[in-house]
Amino acid sequence: MLFREEYIRLSLELNLFFGRIAKEHSIFIETSFTGKDQNLAREADSLKVQFETLLSEAISLANGAVSQETLNAQEFITPHTLDAERVSQLYTWVPINSSLTQAEAGLAGNGGMVYSPALKQRVFMLNQKAVILTTALLNFKTRILNNVLACKLFTTNYPLLLDHIIREAKFYLKALNKLQNREDAGNARDLLEQEVFWNRIMAEHSFFIRGLLDPTENELISTANDLGEEFNKLTRKAIAATEQTALLPGVTAET
Numbered sequence: 001m002l003f004r005e006e007y008i009r010l011s012l013e014l015n016l017f018f019g020r021i022a023k024e025h026s027i028f029i030e031t032s033f034t035g036k037d038q039n040l041a042r043e044a045d046s047l048k049v050q051f052e053t054l055l056s057e058a059i060s061l062a063n064g065a066v067s068q069e070t071l072n073a074q075e076f077i078t079p080h081t082l083d084a085e086r087v088s089q090l091y092t093w094v095p096i097n098s099s100l101t102q103a104e105a106g107l108a109g110n111g112g113m114v115y116s117p118a119l120k121q122r123v124f125m126l127n128q129k130a131v132i133l134t135t136a137l138l139n140f141k142t143r144i145l146n147n148v149l150a151c152k153l154f155t156t157n158y159p160l161l162l163d164h165i166i167r168e169a170k171f172y173l174k175a176l177n178k179l180q181n182r183e184d185a186g187n188a189r190d191l192l193e194q195e196v197f198w199n200r201i202m203a204e205h206s207f208f209i210r211g212l213l214d215p216t217e218n219e220l221i222s223t224a225n226d227l228g229e230e231f232n233k234l235t236r237k238a239i240a241a242t243e244q245t246a247l248l249p250g251v252t253a254e255t
Protein backbone atom coordinates (compact mmCIF):
# COMPACT_ATOMS: atom_id res chain seq x y z
CA MET A 1 0.00 0.00 0.00
CA LEU A 2 1.45 3.36 -1.04
CA PHE A 3 1.10 6.42 1.15
CA ARG A 4 -0.01 9.74 -0.40
CA GLU A 5 3.54 11.13 -0.62
CA GLU A 6 4.91 8.09 -2.43
CA TYR A 7 1.88 7.86 -4.70
CA ILE A 8 2.32 11.48 -5.84
CA ARG A 9 6.08 11.35 -6.26
CA LEU A 10 6.16 7.97 -8.02
CA SER A 11 3.27 8.93 -10.33
CA LEU A 12 4.92 12.17 -11.41
CA GLU A 13 8.27 10.47 -11.93
CA LEU A 14 6.64 7.72 -13.99
CA ASN A 15 4.75 10.18 -16.19
CA LEU A 16 7.81 12.38 -16.73
CA PHE A 17 9.83 9.32 -17.75
CA PHE A 18 7.30 7.45 -19.89
CA GLY A 19 5.34 10.48 -21.16
CA ARG A 20 8.52 11.55 -22.95
CA ILE A 21 9.21 8.03 -24.22
CA ALA A 22 5.65 7.76 -25.57
CA LYS A 23 5.93 11.11 -27.36
CA GLU A 24 9.26 10.07 -28.87
CA HIS A 25 7.79 6.72 -29.98
CA SER A 26 5.06 8.68 -31.77
CA ILE A 27 7.80 10.60 -33.61
CA PHE A 28 9.64 7.37 -34.58
CA ILE A 29 6.37 6.06 -35.98
CA GLU A 30 5.41 9.31 -37.72
CA THR A 31 8.69 9.47 -39.65
CA SER A 32 8.68 5.81 -40.69
CA PHE A 33 5.98 5.89 -43.38
CA THR A 34 6.22 6.46 -47.12
CA GLY A 35 4.17 9.15 -48.91
CA LYS A 36 1.40 6.55 -49.39
CA ASP A 37 0.59 6.34 -45.68
CA GLN A 38 0.54 9.99 -44.62
CA ASN A 39 -2.82 9.44 -42.92
CA LEU A 40 -1.02 7.15 -40.45
CA ALA A 41 1.73 9.76 -40.04
CA ARG A 42 -0.93 12.34 -39.11
CA GLU A 43 -2.43 9.91 -36.59
CA ALA A 44 1.04 9.50 -35.03
CA ASP A 45 1.50 13.28 -34.94
CA SER A 46 -1.80 13.73 -33.14
CA LEU A 47 -0.68 11.20 -30.48
CA LYS A 48 2.63 13.08 -30.18
CA VAL A 49 0.76 16.35 -29.52
CA GLN A 50 -1.48 14.68 -26.91
CA PHE A 51 1.55 13.24 -25.11
CA GLU A 52 3.19 16.68 -25.18
CA THR A 53 0.11 18.06 -23.42
CA LEU A 54 0.26 15.24 -20.85
CA LEU A 55 3.97 15.82 -20.32
CA SER A 56 3.40 19.55 -19.92
CA GLU A 57 0.83 18.88 -17.19
CA ALA A 58 3.16 16.41 -15.48
CA ILE A 59 5.99 18.97 -15.55
CA SER A 60 3.86 21.70 -13.98
CA LEU A 61 2.74 19.36 -11.18
CA ALA A 62 6.23 17.92 -10.70
CA ASN A 63 8.08 21.12 -9.80
CA GLY A 64 9.23 20.63 -6.21
CA ALA A 65 7.46 17.25 -5.99
CA VAL A 66 9.94 14.77 -7.52
CA SER A 67 13.05 13.48 -5.80
CA GLN A 68 16.33 15.32 -6.26
CA GLU A 69 18.03 11.94 -6.64
CA THR A 70 15.94 11.09 -9.71
CA LEU A 71 16.59 14.52 -11.21
CA ASN A 72 20.32 14.09 -10.60
CA ALA A 73 20.24 10.65 -12.27
CA GLN A 74 19.05 12.40 -15.49
CA GLU A 75 16.15 9.97 -15.84
CA PHE A 76 13.91 12.56 -17.50
CA ILE A 77 16.30 14.42 -19.80
CA THR A 78 20.03 14.21 -20.46
CA PRO A 79 22.52 16.88 -21.56
CA HIS A 80 21.93 15.60 -25.14
CA THR A 81 18.13 15.83 -25.25
CA LEU A 82 17.82 19.41 -26.55
CA ASP A 83 20.39 18.91 -29.32
CA ALA A 84 18.80 15.61 -30.31
CA GLU A 85 15.41 17.33 -30.58
CA ARG A 86 16.88 20.18 -32.62
CA VAL A 87 18.49 17.91 -35.24
CA SER A 88 15.51 15.54 -35.32
CA GLN A 89 13.21 18.46 -36.13
CA LEU A 90 15.67 19.83 -38.69
CA TYR A 91 15.87 16.55 -40.64
CA THR A 92 12.27 15.33 -40.30
CA TRP A 93 10.24 18.57 -40.19
CA VAL A 94 8.25 17.01 -37.33
CA PRO A 95 7.62 19.86 -34.86
CA ILE A 96 9.08 19.02 -31.44
CA ASN A 97 8.14 21.15 -28.46
CA SER A 98 11.55 21.82 -26.92
CA SER A 99 10.14 24.24 -24.34
CA LEU A 100 9.07 21.10 -22.43
CA THR A 101 12.69 19.97 -22.29
CA GLN A 102 13.78 23.41 -21.10
CA ALA A 103 11.09 23.37 -18.41
CA GLU A 104 12.26 19.92 -17.29
CA ALA A 105 15.83 21.21 -17.03
CA GLY A 106 14.55 23.76 -14.48
CA LEU A 107 12.63 21.28 -12.28
CA ALA A 108 13.36 21.47 -8.56
CA GLY A 109 13.50 18.49 -6.19
CA ASN A 110 11.18 17.92 -3.22
CA GLY A 111 13.16 19.40 -0.36
CA GLY A 112 10.63 18.82 2.42
CA MET A 113 7.53 19.60 0.34
CA VAL A 114 4.19 18.83 1.97
CA TYR A 115 1.90 17.07 -0.52
CA SER A 116 -1.69 18.32 -0.33
CA PRO A 117 -4.85 16.24 -0.95
CA ALA A 118 -5.58 18.62 -3.88
CA LEU A 119 -2.27 17.67 -5.50
CA LYS A 120 -3.10 14.01 -4.99
CA GLN A 121 -6.39 14.50 -6.80
CA ARG A 122 -4.71 16.24 -9.73
CA VAL A 123 -2.11 13.46 -9.96
CA PHE A 124 -4.89 10.87 -9.89
CA MET A 125 -6.54 12.61 -12.87
CA LEU A 126 -3.18 12.85 -14.67
CA ASN A 127 -2.70 9.08 -14.28
CA GLN A 128 -6.20 8.44 -15.60
CA LYS A 129 -5.45 10.55 -18.70
CA ALA A 130 -2.15 8.71 -19.11
CA VAL A 131 -3.96 5.34 -19.02
CA ILE A 132 -6.41 6.42 -21.76
CA LEU A 133 -3.71 7.93 -23.97
CA THR A 134 -1.25 5.06 -23.54
CA THR A 135 -3.99 2.56 -24.40
CA ALA A 136 -4.65 4.52 -27.61
CA LEU A 137 -0.93 4.52 -28.47
CA LEU A 138 -0.63 0.81 -27.66
CA ASN A 139 -3.57 0.01 -29.98
CA PHE A 140 -2.05 2.15 -32.73
CA LYS A 141 1.35 0.44 -32.45
CA THR A 142 -0.29 -3.00 -32.43
CA ARG A 143 -2.34 -2.16 -35.55
CA ILE A 144 0.83 -1.06 -37.35
CA LEU A 145 2.78 -4.17 -36.35
CA ASN A 146 -0.08 -6.47 -37.39
CA ASN A 147 -0.30 -4.79 -40.79
CA VAL A 148 3.48 -4.99 -41.27
CA LEU A 149 3.46 -8.70 -40.36
CA ALA A 150 0.59 -9.29 -42.80
CA CYS A 151 2.65 -7.54 -45.54
CA LYS A 152 -0.04 -4.87 -45.91
CA LEU A 153 2.11 -1.96 -44.76
CA PHE A 154 5.70 -0.79 -45.20
CA THR A 155 7.52 1.22 -42.56
CA THR A 156 11.22 1.87 -42.01
CA ASN A 157 10.86 0.63 -38.42
CA TYR A 158 11.95 -2.96 -37.77
CA PRO A 159 9.10 -5.27 -36.69
CA LEU A 160 11.21 -5.91 -33.56
CA LEU A 161 11.24 -2.16 -32.85
CA LEU A 162 7.44 -2.09 -33.10
CA ASP A 163 7.23 -5.10 -30.78
CA HIS A 164 9.75 -3.40 -28.44
CA ILE A 165 7.78 -0.15 -28.18
CA ILE A 166 4.57 -2.17 -27.66
CA ARG A 167 6.23 -3.86 -24.64
CA GLU A 168 7.32 -0.44 -23.31
CA ALA A 169 3.74 0.88 -23.61
CA LYS A 170 2.43 -2.21 -21.77
CA PHE A 171 5.01 -1.67 -19.02
CA TYR A 172 3.88 1.97 -18.62
CA LEU A 173 0.22 0.91 -18.46
CA LYS A 174 0.93 -1.81 -15.91
CA ALA A 175 2.87 0.65 -13.73
CA LEU A 176 0.05 3.23 -13.99
CA ASN A 177 -2.56 0.67 -13.00
CA LYS A 178 -0.46 -0.45 -10.03
CA LEU A 179 -0.17 3.16 -8.89
CA GLN A 180 -3.91 3.77 -9.27
CA ASN A 181 -4.49 0.74 -7.05
CA ARG A 182 -1.89 2.15 -4.60
CA GLU A 183 0.17 -1.03 -5.01
CA ASP A 184 3.80 -0.96 -4.01
CA ALA A 185 6.07 -2.26 -6.82
CA GLY A 186 9.23 -2.39 -4.76
CA ASN A 187 9.44 -6.03 -3.60
CA ALA A 188 12.29 -8.30 -4.69
CA ARG A 189 10.26 -10.00 -7.38
CA ASP A 190 9.05 -6.72 -8.92
CA LEU A 191 12.59 -5.38 -8.98
CA LEU A 192 13.92 -8.55 -10.64
CA GLU A 193 11.17 -8.42 -13.25
CA GLN A 194 12.15 -4.83 -14.00
CA GLU A 195 15.78 -5.92 -14.26
CA VAL A 196 14.86 -8.58 -16.85
CA PHE A 197 12.64 -6.13 -18.74
CA TRP A 198 15.20 -3.31 -18.98
CA ASN A 199 18.18 -5.56 -19.75
CA ARG A 200 16.28 -7.01 -22.70
CA ILE A 201 15.27 -3.49 -23.81
CA MET A 202 18.88 -2.28 -23.59
CA ALA A 203 20.13 -5.28 -25.60
CA GLU A 204 17.59 -4.48 -28.31
CA HIS A 205 18.59 -0.78 -28.34
CA SER A 206 22.16 -1.91 -29.06
CA PHE A 207 21.01 -4.26 -31.84
CA PHE A 208 18.86 -1.49 -33.40
CA ILE A 209 21.95 0.72 -33.48
CA ARG A 210 23.94 -2.17 -35.01
CA GLY A 211 21.33 -2.57 -37.74
CA LEU A 212 21.16 1.15 -38.56
CA LEU A 213 24.89 1.62 -39.08
CA ASP A 214 26.43 1.75 -42.54
CA PRO A 215 27.75 -1.73 -43.47
CA THR A 216 31.29 -0.30 -43.77
CA GLU A 217 31.34 0.82 -40.10
CA ASN A 218 32.85 -2.45 -38.89
CA GLU A 219 34.23 -1.15 -35.62
CA LEU A 220 30.99 0.55 -34.54
CA ILE A 221 28.97 -2.49 -35.62
CA SER A 222 31.11 -4.71 -33.41
CA THR A 223 30.87 -2.26 -30.45
CA ALA A 224 27.07 -2.19 -30.74
CA ASN A 225 26.98 -5.98 -31.07
CA ASP A 226 29.20 -6.51 -28.01
CA LEU A 227 27.00 -4.19 -25.95
CA GLY A 228 23.89 -6.10 -27.02
CA GLU A 229 25.49 -9.44 -26.11
CA GLU A 230 26.56 -8.02 -22.74
CA PHE A 231 22.96 -7.02 -21.98
CA ASN A 232 21.74 -10.44 -23.18
CA LYS A 233 24.04 -12.04 -20.61
CA LEU A 234 22.66 -9.75 -17.89
CA THR A 235 19.11 -10.64 -18.97
CA ARG A 236 19.86 -14.36 -18.59
CA LYS A 237 21.36 -13.72 -15.13
CA ALA A 238 18.31 -11.72 -14.04
CA ILE A 239 15.98 -14.47 -15.35
CA ALA A 240 17.91 -17.07 -13.31
CA ALA A 241 17.66 -14.85 -10.20
CA THR A 242 13.89 -14.41 -10.81
CA GLU A 243 13.44 -18.19 -11.04
CA GLN A 244 15.30 -18.65 -7.75
CA THR A 245 13.16 -15.96 -6.08
CA ALA A 246 10.03 -17.78 -7.26
CA LEU A 247 11.11 -20.75 -5.12
CA LEU A 248 11.24 -18.64 -1.95
CA PRO A 249 8.33 -19.09 0.44
CA GLY A 250 5.63 -16.42 0.17
CA VAL A 251 6.71 -15.25 -3.30
CA THR A 252 4.42 -16.09 -6.23
CA ALA A 253 5.76 -17.21 -9.60
CA GLU A 254 3.38 -14.89 -11.49
CA THR A 255 4.99 -12.60 -14.09
Ligand SMILES: [Fe+2]
Pocket residue numbers: 164168201205
Ligand atom coordinates in the same frame (compact mmCIF):
# COMPACT_ATOMS: atom_id res chain seq x y z
FE1 LIG B 1 13.26 1.44 -26.11
